[in-house]
């Protein structure tokens with residue numbers, strides 16, 4: 001079983017918190033809150 005590590009960042013558009021698996025860091029996604037495209041930055 002693989003346990004994923006999670007990181008958090010803020011959406012560049014709406015400022016809401018995004019939680020994502022660390023392996024998705026530096027990946028552009030559509031924010032689930034505002035739908036804007038934002039880069040997942042591990043911080």
Ligand SMILES: [Zn+2]
Nearest residue numbers: 011014031034
């Ligand atoms: Zn957003």
